Amino acid sequence: xxxxxxxxxxxxxxxxxxxxxxxxxxxxxxxxxxxxxxxxxxxxxxxxxxxxxxxxxxxxxxxxxxxxxxxxxxxxxxxxxxxxxxxxxxxxxxxxxxxxxxxxxxxxxxxxxxxxxxxxxxxxxxxxxxxxxxxxxxxxxxxxxxx
Amino acid sequence: xxxxxxxxxxxxxxxxxxxxxxxxxxxxxxxxxxxxxxxxxxxxxxxxxxxxxxxxxxxxxxxxxxxxxxxxxxxxxxxxxxxxxxxxxxxxxxxxxxxxxxxxxxxxxxxxxxxxxxxxxxxxxxxxxxxxxxxxxxxxxxxxxxxxxxxxxxxxxxxxxxxxxxxxxxxxxxxxxxxxxxxxxxxxxxxxxxxxxxxxxxxxxxxxxxxxxxxxxxxxxxxxxxxxxxxxxxxxxxxxxxxxxxxxxxxxxxxxxxxxx
Numbered sequence: 001x002x003x004x005x006x007x008x009x010x011x012x013x014x015x016x017x018x019x020x021x022x023x024x025x026x027x028x029x030x031x032x033x034x035x036x037x038x039x040x041x042x043x044x045x046x047x048x049x050x051x052x053x054x055x056x057x058x059x060x061x062x063x064x065x066x067x068x069x070x071x072x073x074x075x076x077x078x079x080x081x082x083x084x085x086x087x088x089x090x091x092x093x094x095x096x097x098x099x100x101x102x103x104x105x106x107x108x109x110x111x112x113x114x115x116x117x118x119x120x121x122x123x124x125x126x127x128x129x130x131x132x133x134x135x136x137x138x139x140x141x142x143x144x145x146x147x
Numbered sequence: 148x149x150x151x152x153x154x155x156x157x158x159x160x161x162x163x164x165x166x167x168x169x170x171x172x173x174x175x176x177x178x179x180x181x182x183x184x185x186x187x188x189x190x191x192x193x194x195x196x197x198x199x200x201x202x203x204x205x206x207x208x209x210x211x212x213x214x215x216x217x218x219x220x221x222x223x224x225x226x227x228x229x230x231x232x233x234x235x236x237x238x239x240x241x242x243x244x245x246x247x248x249x250x251x252x253x254x255x256x257x258x259x260x261x262x263x264x265x266x267x268x269x270x271x272x273x274x275x276x277x278x279x280x281x282x283x284x285x286x287x288x289x290x291x292x293x294x295x296x297x298x299x300x301x302x303x304x305x306x307x308x309x310x311x312x313x314x315x316x317x318x319x320x321x322x323x324x325x326x327x328x329x330x331x332x333x334x335x336x337x338x339x340x341x342x343x344x345x346x347x348x349x350x351x352x353x354x355x356x357x358x359x360x361x362x363x364x365x366x367x368x369x370x371x372x373x374x375x376x377x378x379x380x381x382x383x384x385x386x387x388x389x390x391x392x393x394x395x396x397x398x399x400x401x402x403x404x405x406x407x408x
Binding site: 025026030031032033034037038048050073076077102103104113114115123 | 188198199200201202203204205206209210213214215232249250251252253254268271272273274275276286287290291296297298299300301302307309311312341344345346348349351352354357358360361363402
């Protein structure tokens with residue numbers, strides 16, 4: 001009876017446990033896994049392609065923003081992940097919201113944080129009803145670039 | 148009737164028997180075996196955070212959630228940014244509204260349950276931002292407790308979760324001292340930061356490192372002596388979170404304050 005049960009469990013186990021399930025490089029304690037899962041994670045889709053992907057086609061935009069303090073911001077931080085643009089999606093949605101600008105330009109003069117070095121505005125007093133991009137050009141954020 | 152000869156013989160046998168198992172286990176210990184075969188892994192991913200550079204814009208969190216398909220409006224995230232405000236009275240406030248997905252756009256501290264605390268700039272003694280993510284510990288307690296072998300550490304040190312094999316018991320979520328694990332609202336399995344495994348294995352930077360405009364985040368290979376991140380970790384003053392747990396976390400921080408937990 002007991003032996004039969006053990007045999008049954010072993011047979012069922014043969015079918016349920018994947019062939020590549022075993023002890024990996026990190027030993028019994030940390031490495032027990034299904035080997036093919038590593039490849040499954042590696043095959044996950046890359047969505048953010050970085051400015052290197054944008055700069056060849058949008059060379060004018062890239063060149064102009066590189067002259068400004070906003071050069072440190074990746075295109076995709078405002079324009080969204082490139083994915084397979086221009087095939088899919090053909091057009092990228094742009095985040096032009098006040099909230100997007102306030103991520104850095106809400107004044108928080110915190111000592112020991114780089115945030116205190118960034119110029120900010122009080123969103124309740126500084127033209128609260130209109131979008132920042134109505135007057136400011138994010139690709140040319142200096143006052144000379146005002147629309 | 149036991150003779151003197153038999154007694155001595157059996158005593159010696161018994162002593163030999165007692166000594167044997169210790170030696171036997173020594174040989175069979177898997178860690179020792181792997182060490183004897185030689186450490187062949189050429190890559191060990193590590194992360195470096197410079198808290199001085201972080202301004203709390205939250206672009207890292209936004210990029211991470213989109214890159215890794217974490218439901219955008221669900222209050223779960225693989226990485227987040229904490230704000231610490233220490234007042235001159237000695238009070239400590241910390242918050243991370245929505246994991247700082249939308250940054251910090253108010254000086255009011257989110258105390259939870261809809262309560263906020265307005266702190267005047269004159270009251271502040273220290274204030275700073277601390278990005279958090281999975282520490283990819285050398286001794287990951289989340290992996291030890293997994294009863295089915297669904298979470299594991301790859302040869303390059305990254306701790307991964309097998310979504311097909313995870314039964315959703317939640318032991319790992321409880322075991323992580325850093326609180327980086329959560330249930331994925333769609334897949335109903337354990338979820339965590341994996342240093343964008345699909346990106347770093349292709350030679351790309353993680354989504355959060357790429358999105359950071361200020362260079363507060365960086366990823367590197369500690370086994371490469373020419374790696375700039377490895378050089379900083381080996382030669383400069385860096386700290387880790389909760390070292391007292393013995394987990395050997397591999398996310399290193401520059402400018403870590405003792406108040407950061």
